Amino acid sequence: xxxxxxxxxxxxxxxxxxxxxxxxxxxxxxxxxxxxxxxxxxxxxxxxxxxxxxxxxxxxxxxxxxxxxxxxxxxxxxxxxxxxxxxxxxxxxxxxxxxxxxxxxxxxxxxxxxxxxxxxxxxxxxxxxxxxxxxxxxxxxxxxxxxxxxxxxxxxxxxxxxxxxxxxxxxxxxxxxxxxxxxxxxxxx
Numbered sequence: 001x002x003x004x005x006x007x008x009x010x011x012x013x014x015x016x017x018x019x020x021x022x023x024x025x026x027x028x029x030x031x032x033x034x035x036x037x038x039x040x041x042x043x044x045x046x047x048x049x050x051x052x053x054x055x056x057x058x059x060x061x062x063x064x065x066x067x068x069x070x071x072x073x074x075x076x077x078x079x080x081x082x083x084x085x086x087x088x089x090x091x092x093x094x095x096x097x098x099x100x101x102x103x104x105x106x107x108x109x110x111x112x113x114x115x116x117x118x119x120x121x122x123x124x125x126x127x128x129x130x131x132x133x134x135x136x137x138x139x140x141x142x143x144x145x146x147x148x149x150x151x152x153x154x155x156x157x158x159x160x161x162x163x164x165x166x167x168x169x170x171x172x173x174x175x176x177x178x179x180x181x182x183x184x185x186x187x188x189x
Contacts, residue, residue, distance in 0.1 A: 003027075003185050004034040008042075010181050015120075016155045018148050020128075020175055022164040023185040031185045032126055033066045035159055036073070039122045045157070046072040047122035048112040050105070052130040055080040056093045074112040078105060100134040102143045106150065113154045121156045128162035128171070137171050148178040 011017050023031045039047055051059050056077040060070050071092070078096040080087055087095055094108045113121060125147070131140045144160065151158035162172055164184070176182045 003031065004038050007035065007183055007185075008038065010183055011157070014157075014180065016152070016157055017180040018151050018158040018160070018178065019181040019183055020160050020162065020172065020179040021183045021185055022162050022172060025163055027186045028127075028161075028163060029062070032124070032161060033063060033068070036063060036124055037066055037068050039124075039157065040068050040072045043120070043122075043157075045120040045122055046074075046116045046118065047124060047156075048074050048076060048109060048116065050076045050078065050109060050123070050125045052078050052099045052127055056090075056095070057088065074115060076105070076108045076112060098134070099131055102131075102135070102139070106143075106146070109147075110150065110154075113156060119155070121154070123151060123154070123156045123158045124161075125159065126161045128160055128175075129165060129168060132168065132171070141171060141174055144175050145178050 011019060021031070021035070036047070036049060039045055049059065056075045059075065063070050073092065075093040076096060077093055078099040080095055094112060096104055096108060099105065109123065113123060128140065128144065131143070135143070148158070160179070162168060
């Protein structure tokens with residue numbers, strides 16, 4: 001859990017921020033759950049979780065098993081429809097056609113953030129690496145720049161997760177200029 005505490009120190013005092021977090025594939029799930037738990041439990045704020053890797057149903061179960069109150073989260077599931085997964089109509093999950101449609105993803109995030117109660121909110125975006133499966137590096141870089149601008153307008157605590165892979169290093173370097181903090185959760189060698 002030490003890495004989450006390091007994250008807390010990095011962003012301490014920032015009312016809103018955009019953090020780019022790099023993580024190894026081995027630490028990916030643990031880090032995601034730890035960060036969401038930090039926001040929903042320790043900071044007690046609601047948020048939006050954009051999942052590009054695991055269906056909403058799976059993510060919800062994983063988070064609840066870890067003690068996260070998922071009622072504080074609006075999920076945007078951009079994987080279930082793509083994989084033919086189970087779609088259960090629920091008030092706290094928006095199902096997207098696929099991660100390739102970045103305009104729809106942006107609209108869904110805007111709606112979800114605005115639907116959250118209170119002034120303090122977080123937006124958790126997993127994962128930059130998955131977007132690269134569907135779109136080119138320049139397209140993803142342009143989208144993340146747009147997303148960073150939107151996060152600032154929404155006044156959220158924003159987290160963008162990226163697997164630390166050799167082929168993504170240039171993109172991570174480029175994107176770090178749009179972020180307030182870049183944190184390594186055990187991805188870099």
